[in-house]
Amino acid sequence: MSRVAVLKGGRSLERQVSLRSGARVEDALERLGHDVVPVDVGVDLIERLRAEAPDICFVALHGRDGEDGTVQELLEILDLPYTGSGVPACARAMDKVLTKHMLVEAGIPTPDFFAFTQMAFRELGAADTLPAIEQRLDFPIVVKPSSQGSALGIKFARAASDVPAALVSAFSYDARVLLERYVKGRDLAVSVLDGEAGPLALPVVEAVPREEDFYDFEARYEIGRTEFICPADLPEGVSDRAAELALATYDVLGLHGFGRVDLMLDETDELYVLEADPIPGLTDTSLLPMAAEAADIGFDDLVGQILELALARAPRV
Amino acid sequence: MRRAADEEDFVSSDPRPPSRSTSRDLERYAGLFASRTKVMKSSAMRDIMAVTARPEVISLAGGLPDTSSFPPETFAAVTARIAEQACAKALQYGPTEGLPETKDCIAEVMAAEGMRVDHDDLIVTTGGQQVIDLVTKTLIDPGDVIVAEGPTYPGAVPVFHAYQADVVQIDMDGEGMRVDQLEQRLDQLDREGRKPKFIYTVPSFQNPAGVTMSLPRRKRLVEVAAERELLVLEDNPYGLLRYEGEAPEPLYALDGGVYVMYLGTFSKILSPGIRLGWVAAPPPVLEKINLGKQEADLCTSTLSQLMVQAYFEIGDWRDYVRSLTAIYRSRRDAMLDALADYFPPQAEWTRPGGGLFIWATLPDFIDTDDLLVRALRDNVAFVPGSGAYLDGRGHSSMRLNFSGSDEERIREGVRRIGEAIKEQLELYGTLTGELEAVRSEPEDEAGTEEPGGRVVELRRREDRPRRAGGS
DSSP states (O other): OOEEEEEEOOSSTTHHHHHHHHHHHHHHHHHTTOEEEEEEOSTTHHHHHHHHOOSEEEEOOOSTTTSSSHHHHHHHHTTOOBSSOOHHHHHHHHOHHHHHHHHHHTTOOOOOEEEEEHHHHHHHOGGGGHHHHHHHHOSSEEEEESSOOTTTTOEEEOSGGGHHHHHHHHHTTOSEEEEEEOOOEEEEEEEEEEETTEEEEOOOEEEEESSSSSOOHHHHHSTTTEEEESSOOOOTTHHHHHHHHHHHHHHHHTOOSEEEEEEEEETTSOEEEEEEESSOOOSTTOHHHHHHHHTTOOHHHHHHHHHHHHHHHSOOO | OHHHHHHHHHHHTSOOOOOOOHHHHHHHHHTTSOGGGGGOOOOHHHHHHHHTTSTTSEEOOOOOOOGGGSOHHHHHHHHHHHHHHOHHHHTSOOOTTOOHHHHHHHHHHHHHTTOOOOGGGEEEESHHHHHHHHHHHHHOOTTOEEEEEESOOTTTHHHHHHTTOEEEEEEEETTEEOHHHHHHHHHHHHHTTOOOSEEEEOOSSOTTTOOOOOHHHHHHHHHHHHHHTOEEEEEOSSTTOBOSSOOOOOHHHHHTTSSEEEEEESTTTTOSTTOOEEEEOOHHHHHHHHHHHHHHHSSOOHHHHHHHHHHHHHSOHHHHHHHHHHHHHHHHHHHHHHHHHHSOTTOEEOOOSBSSEEEEEOOTTOOHHHHHHHHHHTTEEOEEGGGGOSSSOOTTEEEEEOSSSOHHHHHHHHHHHHHHHHHHHHHHHHHHTOHHHHHSOOOOOGGGSOTTSSSSOOEEOOOOOOOSOOO
């Protein structure tokens, strides 16, 4: 039995989702017999952790602070072991632009893209390159903030005249945005769980939105809005290929413990990696728990395994 | 600390529910939901709005009355009086339609706005919100049409969704709902063989637009309702919070309670915490509402009803309304001044003569859902306009509340939002090569514009020299 601080909530826009992930993890940890300390992450985080003196932290934060390595850095300083990926991997995965550069370098297919900072437009005249970019990416173009989780701030530009407003929206979330070629096709997610034998790709989940033409934030977290199929019914070889790409992505980014890789399957059965999530949702509508279950790993076992890995990684004196 | 852990040990030795599995959970619950919940949207915006509740955020988002201005000694006197005189009664159930003594207070409030009402015409409800729910429940089958203003009260939207109403939104201008447009839409619906069940309107200091329906429009609306035999739900929480000018007659007074149902509330003139509202409606409708009320919650809190009665006996309730009016007038003025100083010339906003809200509209390339996220980085919040429409409009508008913050915070909040807007305007200008349009003053057209030409009564920033600074 360990004393486990469950870090949740925080200031990110995904606060509510994180609270739900955290609550569910707490229940599982209690069922596993651990001593659970719920911590809503705020200005008193360090104080709380010092007072509570947990053996380990379960990081159930999503979005800014929790997933970008900030909180992990603090935990390192406090010498507290924690679940999931380390600081550099979080920083890489949370940055969609950096992730995509690394994917390209590693030969992992990802949709063509261009990235800009707000400064490039304001001070370097980057706007003049937009026509050339639009020509190379072809419409519709996906415009998204580099660091936002979920689907917040993502816009589709269907014509050149949509691009400036889409950029303005995306810049509301982050100082850097990316313009990405739209891949029309099926929305897949491969969750990865580390084990004794190394990282294991769980069965592929396909997200099929029921109403909207885009798998958005609301659909992602609401029961009944999106249909999830797991294991996804895919053409021969596609599941294996998706697993292979997910594991390669996981490896390239240096993720640890668990994670989720989002992919698109286009109409010619080509797969593209969109991004990786170092702390995917653990709510009752989240994809990682669903995929784990399809692999006969119940939620408690999933949480237990993530915790064991973290304890094993950082044996304490 | 050890003790706490020991207790945890003890607790965890209790039998626990068995481990639950994810997709079975999903299926188990999803299969149980009523089909109407599919249209009940708990939006991403709600998650974002949760962030606005942080203490460091200047929130111009809420619709909160300033309850700190209520004298605690009055509150103490009210409760002491109930304890002395009506303790057992206050703790007991009451009649579904409400207590007669509370209805006397309601009649007094309605008389103050020029309305006459009998006890038999009234049901006391759990806040005004319950009236919207009960009226919709009473009148709407799935697919039935409700006519509302565009924008409409964001709190009515989930109710209309829940009963699967088809909501038609009619534009507003400086004189409130465009009744000419309403008639056209009614004709059109008629041709489609569809008849709306009721027209929902907030005619005075509308939430969120802050505009007030003119008397000619009110008269015409009441005529239209009578001609076509349609009910109207007049939602009037703010009528008594008037900061200038004369009040036009309520629809209920104009129509005499034949086709107009009236929603009133003590939330804005006394306290939202007591959850006390009321509905006045034609007897056959009221009867059905009464049944709905009975099944919803049997009766409105007797304690709250007696608090109102005691409060009305102890002093003059109008004094408190007068003090609120003075406070809010000053805050409204502070917000209007701040908007003039800090919002860019491309922004337009309403100038409400009362109520709690100002509605501002930005160029259509700015999405206020996203702008809110940007503004939250600077610890300031507003309500994005999209929540006031059911048809995808409103994305470039915002609702600003001036009743819940003092003048200094209002000014600072508006300044921060203004900076965020300017940043986005400049960025857009850079992206489209129209930067000049941002840097120079556009012509001030709004001042000469005929009222009624715009969606809402709009006011551009006064022509004054641009301030230095701004990133």
